[in-house]
Each structure stands twice: as structure tokens, then as C-alpha cells.
Amino acid sequence: MFFTYLRRELRRRRKAALVISMGLALGIGLVLTVTSVSAGMKNAQSTVLHSLYGLGTDITVTKSAAAGAGGGAQKFGIQQSGSGSKSSSADRLSVNQGTATMASSTVTQVASQSNVEAAVGSLLLNDFKFDGSFKLKSGTSSTSTGTGQGGGQQGGEGGGQGGTPPSGAANFSLNTLTIMGTDTSNITVGPLSSLKITSGVNFTSAQSNSLVAVVDSSYATQKKLKVGSTVTISGKAFKVIGIATASSGTSAANVYIPLTQAQTLADMKNKVTTVYVKASSSQQISAVKTAITKNVSGTTVTTASDLASTVSGSLSTAANLVTSMGKWLSLAVLAAAFLISSLLTSSAVNRRVREFGTLKALGWRSKRVIGQVMGEALVNGLIGGVLGIALGLAGAAAITAFSPTLSASTASSTASQGGPGGGGGPGQAASAAAKAIEVHLTAPVTLSAIAVAVALAVAGGLVAGGFGGWRASRLRPADALRRVE
Amino acid sequence: MYRLSGVTKHYSRGKETVRALDGIDLEIPDGGQLVIQGPTGGGKSTLLQMLGGLDRPTGGTVELAGHDLGAIGEAKLTKVRAELIGFVFQSFNLIPTLSAQENVETALVPMGIAKEERHKRAFAALESVGLGERSNHVPSELSGGQQQRVAIARALVKEPKVLLADEPTGNLDEETRDEIMELLHGLWRERGLTFIMVTHDTAIAGRAPRLATIRAGKVTVSENADAQVWAG
Numbered sequence: 001m002f003f004t005y006l007r008r009e010l011r012r013r014r015k016a017a018l019v020i021s022m023g024l025a026l027g028i029g030l031v032l033t034v035t036s037v038s039a040g041m042k043n044a045q046s047t048v049l050h051s052l053y054g055l056g057t058d059i060t061v062t063k064s065a066a067a068g069a070g071g072g073a074q075k076f077g078i079q080q081s082g083s084g085s086k087s088s089s090a091d092r093l094s095v096n097q098g099t100a101t102m103a104s105s106t107v108t109q110v111a112s113q114s115n116v117e118a119a120v121g122s123l124l125l126n127d128f129k130f131d132g133s134f135k136l137k138s139g140t141s142s143t144s145t146g147t148g149q150g151g152g153q154q155g156g157e158g159g160g161q162g163g164t165p166p167s168g169a170a171n172f173s174l175n176t177l178t179i180m181g182t183d184t185s186n187i188t189v190g191p192l193s194s195l196k197i198t199s200g201v202n203f204t205s206a207q208s209n210s211l212v213a214v215v216d217s218s219y220a221t222q223k224k225l226k227v228g229s230t231v232t233i234s235g236k237a238f239k240v241i242g243i244a245t246a247s248s249g250t251s252a253a254n255v256y257i258p259l260t261q262a263q264t265l266a267d268m269k270n271k272v273t274t275v276y277v278k279a280s281s282s283q284q285i286s287a288v289k290t291a292i293t294k295n296v297s298g299t300t301v302t303t304a305s306d307l308a309s310t311v312s313g314s315l316s317t318a319a320n321l322v323t324s325m326g327k328w329l330s331l332a333v334l335a336a337a338f339l340i341s342s343l344l345t346s347s348a349v350n351r352r353v354r355e356f357g358t359l360k361a362l363g364w365r366s367k368r369v370i371g372q373v374m375g376e377a378l379v380n381g382l383i384g385g386v387l388g389i390a391l392g393l394a395g396a397a398a399i400t401a402f403s404p405t406l407s408a409s410t411a412s413s414t415a416s417q418g419g420p421g422g423g424g425g426p427g428q429a430a431s432a433a434a435k436a437i438e439v440h441l442t443a444p445v446t447l448s449a450i451a452v453a454v455a456l457a458v459a460g461g462l463v464a465g466g467f468g469g470w471r472a473s474r475l476r477p478a479d480a481l482r483r484v485e
Numbered sequence: 486m487y488r489l490s491g492v493t494k495h496y497s498r499g500k501e502t503v504r505a506l507d508g509i510d511l512e513i514p515d516g517g518q519l520v521i522q523g524p525t526g527g528g529k530s531t532l533l534q535m536l537g538g539l540d541r542p543t544g545g546t547v548e549l550a551g552h553d554l555g556a557i558g559e560a561k562l563t564k565v566r567a568e569l570i571g572f573v574f575q576s577f578n579l580i581p582t583l584s585a586q587e588n589v590e591t592a593l594v595p596m597g598i599a600k601e602e603r604h605k606r607a608f609a610a611l612e613s614v615g616l617g618e619r620s621n622h623v624p625s626e627l628s629g630g631q632q633q634r635v636a637i638a639r640a641l642v643k644e645p646k647v648l649l650a651d652e653p654t655g656n657l658d659e660e661t662r663d664e665i666m667e668l669l670h671g672l673w674r675e676r677g678l679t680f681i682m683v684t685h686d687t688a689i690a691g692r693a694p695r696l697a698t699i700r701a702g703k704v705t706v707s708e709n710a711d712a713q714v715w716a717g
């Protein structure tokens with residue numbers, strides 16, 4: 001009888017059932033859409049973080065220099081003396097301003113912490129390359145005025161600044177180039193993990209001290225480099241074995257070379273600027289962070305979620321909107337949907353006072369009547385759940401189809417932000433340039449989100465049924481004689 | 486056997502207390518018939534509720550087949566209603582979404598009767614009130630008289646000891662009223678049940694062999710041996 005009665009009620013009072021279901025459906029649909037949008041936001045954020053810090057990297061360990069130290073204006077060993085023409089070229093390799101190096105032993109120390117799966121060190125260098133020629137005139141000339149000419153043709157991250165020689169004419173350029181010395185033995189963690197080789201090959205562990213390089217594709221295009229070409233750094237020729245793009249957006253450096261080579265070139269034996277850490281599981285990240293902070297003193301430990309807060313732009317604005325407003329909005333709508341369906345269910349019971357009173361007069365136990373009301377509410381909830389999932393899928397699909405573009409920007413490519421360092425000097429133009437990355441927002445609907453929607457539908461049905469059932473339980477058999485309707 | 490002694494029922498409305506029943510003593514033998522009449526608000530429906538175990542008296546005892554309906558527990562009272570008492574209401578009180586057949590079956594649900602048996606008995610009951618062909622119709626597809634016949638089938642399908650009817654013809658025209666009265670009397674005679682009916686229809690009251698009149702919560706019973714009882 002339970003199912004017959006249930007079926008008859010739902011079929012013959014279809015409209016009332018649909019109204020209750022639609023309320024729940026709206027709430028559930030919104031929750032599902034917001035859940036999938038925030039999952040999409042998370043994906044977008046991790047895309048951004050991965051492209052910046054490496055796919056396999058959970059934590060970075062850096063050391064920041066005391067403000068004002070470490071940076072400072074660079075001096076070039078170029079002297080102007082005498083007259084005539086002079087040609088000059090110089091490389092200067094240095095770490096980022098505000099960054100201090102750490103001993104390579106830090107890598108082993110970090111790796112020995114519990115729950116650390118892997119730790120690799122890298123040395124990020126800025127290479128200021130000066131090329132220029134001067135023509136100096138002795139004596140004075142009233143007709144010719146010397147002008148300095150900047151040579152900032154590099155574009156991208158390069159920057160140049162022309163000097164103004166006292167008199168005469170100068171023609172020189174200043175190239176800046178970022179070089180990442182990386183551990184070639186583990187390409188799954190650290191800067192190499194976010195690279196996608198588009199031509200050539202990646203490093204192998206045998207190349208830990210070879211004169212080979214992987215070049216970022218946009219830099220390669222700019223400098224017309226191909227696999228097999230050479231790049232010269234501080235007078236040493238490196239053979240290009242691979243061209244790579246960052247999985248998304250901009251890569252962390254222009255040229256990647258084996259760590260040992262970088263250390264030798266920069267005269268920084270056994271020094272690293274960043275330790276990239278992979279935790280044994282994502283649940284362990286904060287524990288690992290705590291352990292490193294405690295046991296490896298003087299370092300700055302940054303997790304991906306710390307980094308997320310340094311990401312700005314429309315992505316983070318949207319992510320904040322979704323996590324704060326979207327969550328509250330959908331909770332509010334859901335609560336309203338629960339409340340409305342509860343009120344509708346109990347008002348439906350009120351309209352059926354005589355019906356339920358009659359059943360009680362016929363000897364139906366209260367439990368059976370409550371069960372009937374609960375059953376109807378539960379089915380309404382499930383119908384609402386199905387409609388809600390359909391609405392949610394439609395909403396998510398619409399967002400994915402529309403695929404709005406979000407941009408994310410970070411202050412620096414490295415985890416260490418330090419102070420602004422010493423002012424002045426062409427070093428300002430280093431890789432500290434802000435990076436903007438564009439990602440497309442999708443709204444993936446996960447199975448667990450659907451499970452949540454089903455659970456909400458059941459919960460909504462039970463809450464509404466609870467209200468209605470409570471109302472029905474208070475009816476007396478004498479209500480069969482009540483004059484209602 | 487119904488035995489009522491000193492039955493009172495008080496309703497409180499705000500500060501006021503309504504004495505709907507004010508000391509009722511009454512005996513109704515098994516297989517007997519009683520028609521209850523009286524002015525509106527006199528307490529007829531209240532008395533019927535006490536007899537049917539739909540509500541409990543404020544004072545006194547209502548005894549049916551050894552049960553004190555005012556004192557037994559809720560579960561027991563529900564069982565008494567399910568097994569011993571059949572109800573017919575003025576406005577039929579059929580479940581609007583269920584067919585005639587299913588409506589009749591609702592009376593068998595609390596008895597835990599298997600589906601097959603329930604079907605068979607419900608259909609037989611509908612046939613006995615002349616509605617065998619209408620078993621699949623919902624109430625809104627039936628006339629008032631037909632709906633009341635379904636309600637009578639529902640009351641009798643479980644073969645109760647008592648049939649209680651509160652103004653069963655109150656919503657029917659005169660011709661239909663006579664049909665229903667004849668049907669009820671026929672069933673009463675045939676089945677040997679106790680039949681208690683409330684009415685404010687003087688034509689019906691005039692044809693009752695035993696008539697209780699309730700006024701302001703008090704009852705007086707009169708016998709009329711010459712009453713021209715209903716055929717059927």
C-alpha cells in the first residue's frame with residue numbers, strides 16, 4: 001500500500017510535488033555549479049602555480065638577503081681611457097636582488113626531513129651581458145653633441161639602459177638573461193618539472209656537469225636558437241639540446257643549464273638559491289613546512305598555498321569571489337530551498353488534515369502516516385536532486401563553453417621576494433618583472449560533487465519530510481471530522 | 486456491548502470551558518441500533534468520537550467488548566479502531582488520489598492482510614454496495630451517493646463489531662439518502678453488527694426504534710416500537 005499510495009499521490013498531485021522539487025532543484029543546481037566553478041578555479045590556480053614553480057613542487061625553500069645587501073648597483077670592469085675607439089664585452093652573473101644563496105648541504109638537510117619525498121636544489125642567476133663600443137673624441141666641438149643611445153632591443157625580460165658618456169658617441173647594448181642551474185638528476189621536481197620539451201630532449205642525470213642547455217622557446221625564437229645551436233654564457237659555449245615551453249604561461253628562466261656548471265660560472269661553488277621540495281602526500285605539506293622551518297634555520301619556506309596568495313589579477317579576484325560569495329550565496333539559496341520545501345511540505349500536510357485524520361481513525365498507526373509523508377518528501381527531494389543535477393550540469397557546461405579568460409600575475413618568478421634590494425643600476429630590469437599568465441576557466445563536475453548533490457537532495461527530502469511528518473504526527477483521529485477544505 | 490457511565494467531555498476555548506458531554510450514561514447491546522439526534526452543537530459528534538475511540542473522555546468510562554476506551558494505551562486504542570470499529574462520515578472522507586478499490590483497502594492495511602486477500606475482500610465489499618464496476622474510479626469520478634457507498638464498503642470490509650455513522654446522509658439529496666439508509670439497514674440486519682448513527686434529519690429520527698436525543702451535553706433515550714423501520 002505504501003508504494004501504491006506514494007505513486008498515486010505523486011502522480012495525481014504532480015504540480016504540488018513539482019513545486020517542492022523545483023525549489024530544491026534550484027538550490028542543488030546552484031551548489032553544483034558553484035562547486036564545479038570553484039574546482040575550475042582551483043585547477044586554474046594550480047595551472048598558474050605549476051607553471052611558475054614546477055608541477056611536482058609542493059614547497060620551496062629560499063633564503064632572503066638582508067635588505068639592501070646582495071643587490072646593489074653592478075659595476076662593469078670597463079674603463080674609459082684615452083681617446084680613440086674601444087670595443088668591450090663583459091658578463092656578470094649574480095643572484096636575484098634580495099636573494100641570498102644557501103649551501104648545497106641544505107638540500108640534503110631538507111631531503112632528510114620526514115615526509116619529504118624529494119628535494120632538489122637550483123641556482124637562479126641573472127646574467128648581465130654588456131656589449132659596446134665607444135668613440136671618444138679629444139678636444140671640444142661646438143657643432144656636435146654626443147648622445148648616448150640605449151640598446152634595449154632585447155624585449156621580453158631583457159632591459160637595457162643607455163649610459164650617457166661625457167662626450168663623444170657610444171654604441172653599446174646590455175643584455176639580461178636569466179639562467180637556471182638545475183639538478184639534472186631529478187626532472188620531476190623543481191623548475192624542470194613544469195617544462196614541456198617542444199623539440200630536442202630534456203636533461204639526463206648523466207649530464208650533471210655537461211655543457212648543455214635547455215632554452216625557453218620564446219627566448220629561443222628571439223635569439224634564433226635551435227636544437228644544436230650554442231649559447232655563450234660568460235665565455236663558455238653551451239650546446240642547446242632542447243627547446244621548452246612552460247606548461248602554461250611564462251617560464252622561470254631563459255636558459256636552463258646543469259647546476260654544477262652554473263655554480264662554476266658564477267663562482268658559487270656548492271651554492272643554491274632555491275630548494276624545491278615534494279612532500280610524500282599533499283596532506284603532509286604543512287607538516288613538512290613546519291619541520292623545515294624548525295630544523296633548517298634561516299630559510300623562508302613557502303608552500304603552494306602561500307604562493308596562491310601572491311597571485312593577483314582577475315583569477316584571484318574571481319577565486320575569492322567564488323570561495324567567499326559563491327559559497328555563501330549557494331548556502332543561502334540551499335537553506336532557503338530547504339526551508340521553502342519544508343514549509344510547502346508541512347502546508348501540504350495541513351491541507352490533508354482530514355485525510356490523515358481519517359487514516360488514523362481507520363486504525364493506521366501514526367508511524368505509518370509519518371512514513372507516508374516522509375516517503376513523499378524523500379521522492380520530491382530525489383526528483384529535486386535529479387533536476388538540480390541537470391541544472392548544475394547545464395550551468396557548469398555553460399561556463400565551460402563560455403570559458404572566460406582569467407589572468408593571473410605574480411610579483412616575481414621566484415619564491416623569494418625579499419626586499420626591493422639596492423636601487424639603481426641596470427639590474428632593475430632583471431627577471432623580477434611581473435608575469436602575467438592567462439588561463440581559461442572551466443567548471444569540471446566531479447563525481448564527488450554529484451554525490452554531494454544527491455546527499456543534499458536526500459537531506460532536503462528528509463528535512464522537509466521531518467517537518468511534514470512532525471506535523472502529521474500531531475494529528476488526531478478526531479481530525480477526520482474536522483471541517484476543512 | 487457498549488457501556489457508558491458518567492462520560493464527560495470538556496473542551497477549553499481560551500478561558501471558557503465547553504461541556505460538550507455532561508454526564509452520559511448509556512448502554513447499547515451487541516447487534517443493537519441507536520439513532521442519535523439533537524440540535525447543532527448539542528454534542529452528537531463528540532459522543533460518536535467517544536464511542537469510536539477517536540478521542541478520550543474527560544471523565545467517566547466508555548466500555549466496548551471489555552476495553553475501557555478512555556484508559557487503554559494509544560497503540561491498543563489504535564488496534565481497537567482498526568479491528569472493531571467501522572466509520573462512515575458525513576463528507577465521505579475518501580482519499581482523493583486513491584481509486585475506490587484502494588480506498589477500501591486502506592481499512593485492511595493496519596490488519597496486516599496480504600495483498601491478494603486485500604484485493605479480493607475489497608472488491609467483494611465494493612460489490613456488496615453495488616459498485617463492483619466502479620472499483621478503479623477515483624472519488625472525483627463518482628457521485629456523492631457512490632462515494633458514500635465506497636465509504637460504507639471501507640467501513641465494513643474488515644467486518645467490524647460496530648458501525649458508527651456521523652450524519653451519513655447529510656451531504657446527499659433525499660432520494661440518495663433513502664438508498665443509503667436502506668443499504669445501511671440491510672447491512673446491519675445481515676451482519677448483526679451494532680449500528681449507531683447520528684442525524685439531524687427528523688425523517689430519519691422518526692423511523693428509529695431507539696432514539697437518543699442530546700441537548701447541551703445531556704442524553705435522553707426513547708423507544709418507539711411502532712417505528713416504520715427502513716427496508717433493505
Ligand SMILES: Nc1ncnc2c1ncn2[C@@H]1O[C@H](COP(=O)(O)OP(=O)(O)O)[C@@H](O)[C@H]1O
Pocket residue numbers: 496497498503504505523524525526527528529530531532
Ligand atoms: N475540538 C473542539 N474544541 C473545542 N470545542 C469543541 C470541539 N469539538 C466540539 N466542540 C464544541 O462542543 C460542542 C459539541 O459539539 P459537537 O459534538 O460537534 O456537536 P454536534 O455534532 O451535535 O453539532 C459544541 O459547542 C462545539 O463547539
Ligand SMILES: [Mg+2]
Pocket residue numbers: 529530531
Ligand atoms: Mg456534528
